[in-house]
Amino acid sequence: ISLPKVTFSGSFFLSVPNSFHLVLCVLAQEVLMPKLNEASYIAASYVKFLESAGARVVPVMIDQTPEEYKTLFNSINGLTTSGYARAAKIFYDLAIDANQRGDYFPVWGTCLGFEQLTVLTSGKNLLVNTNTSNIPLHLDFTNETADSRLFKGFPAELMKDLASEPLTANVHKWSISTHETNEELNNFYKVLSTNTDGRVEFVSTMEAYDYPIYGVQWHPEKNAFEWRKPYIPHSSSAVKTTFYTAEFFVNEARKNLHRFNSEEDERQALIYNYSPVYTQLNSSFEQNYYF
Numbered sequence: 103i104s105l106p107k108v109t110f111s112g113s114f115f116l117s118v119p120n121s122f123h124l125v126l127c128v129l130a131q132e133v134l135m136p137k138l139n140e141a142s143y144i145a146a147s148y149v150k151f152l153e154s155a156g157a158r159v160v161p162v163m164i165d166q167t168p169e170e171y172k173t174l175f176n177s178i179n180g181l182t183t184s185g186y187a188r189a190a191k192i193f194y195d196l197a198i199d200a201n202q203r204g205d206y207f208p209v210w211g212t213c214l215g216f217e218q219l220t221v222l223t224s225g226k227n228l229l230v231n232t233n234t235s236n237i238p239l240h241l242d243f244t245n246e247t248a249d250s251r252l253f254k255g256f257p258a259e260l261m262k263d264l265a266s267e268p269l270t271a272n273v274h275k276w277s278i279s280t281h282e283t284n285e286e287l288n289n290f291y292k293v294l295s296t297n298t299d300g301r302v303e304f305v306s307t308m309e310a311y312d313y314p315i316y317g318v319q320w321h322p323e324k325n326a327f328e329w330r331k332p333y334i335p336h337s338s339s340a341v342k343t344t345f346y347t348a349e350f351f352v353n354e355a356r357k358n359l360h361r362f363n364s365e366e367d368e369r370q371a372l373i374y375n376y377s378p379v380y381t382q383l384n385s386s387f388e389q390n391y392y393f
């Protein structure tokens with residue numbers, strides 16, 4: 103399939119009511135040691151990341167029925183995932199379906215979310231161990247980058263910095279090797295950047311050829327919003343990386359026309375109904391939402 107072309111008049115006419123209601127979902131993750139009222143969480147940085155680019159956020163709880171997820175899917179304009187497998191699969195299948203019908207629905211996977219996308223697309227776990235737990239890296243761009251949707255709008259100066267300075271925080275033990283030969287994966291995703299741990303060269307940024315589906319093994323949201331770890335870069339270019347990445351994805355969501363059935367449903371779903379908690383020393387995140 104090919105991506106639907108949005109004409110100027112069409113997009114102008116349709117995107118006015120839609121962008122007024124722009125809502126993106128972030129999947130909650132299970133907490134390692136659940137407590138009363140703390141079965142799942144979302145790091146607030148994922149929320150601020152999207153808010154900083156002009157979107158509002160709805161949290162996706164982990165214990166919903168497929169029907170509830172489907173209703174939510176029809177109400178939101180895009181999805182970002184950093185972890186929870188069951189909901190991620192349901193939303194991924196809905197997104198593939200929607201996009202095939204010309205209903206432009208963007209999906210973003212960060213880190214564990216990237217890894218999940220590779221499992222969902224290939225139906226297999228093809229991940230290999232890499233020594234990339236706590237390290238900022240520059241991006242080795244491929245010959246596909248210039249033509250990519252994701253990086254096209256990044257300023258040339260920032261692209262230069264991304265290619266030469268360690269601006270992307272890597273916090274993962276698993277990666278997809280650039281030598282991976284799985285056909286489903288290679289036919290589905292275009293590799294936009296790679297990195298190496300000195301032993302294994304791995305894919306660090308990818309976008310699907312024919313779907314608005316994107317994966318980064320690094321953490322664009324951390325540069326501007328997380329301060330706990332020495333490997334998170336905070337330079338001006340690092341923070342620009344956060345914002346240009348968010349701006350890209352939120353703009354993708356503007357092309358989707360889903361909305362809630364009523365403003366009341368929308369109000370009840372928004373993350374503003376919850377308050378982030380300053381975690382003090384109990385988390386690697388500054389602030390978390392707990393559900």
Ligand SMILES: *[C@@H]1O[C@H](CO)[C@@H](O)[C@H](O)[C@H]1NC(C)=O
Pocket residue numbers: 233237
């Ligand atoms: C992993 O990488 C770090 C540098 O990021 C290095 O200091 C360490 O020795 C590496 N460990 C292994 C087992 O290669």
Ligand SMILES: *[C@@H]1O[C@H](CO)[C@@H](O)[C@H](O)[C@H]1NC(C)=O
Pocket residue numbers: 245246249
């Ligand atoms: C990029 O390089 C690969 C491998 O060398 C090649 O197969 C592919 O056609 C190139 N793509 C572009 C857009 O130049």
Ligand SMILES: *[C@@H]1O[C@H](CO)[C@@H](O)[C@H](O)[C@H]1NC(C)=O
Pocket residue numbers: 380381382383384
């Ligand atoms: C941090 O953990 C300690 C011990 O479990 C707990 O007493 C404290 O309330 C926690 N603080 C926050 C902000 O969650």
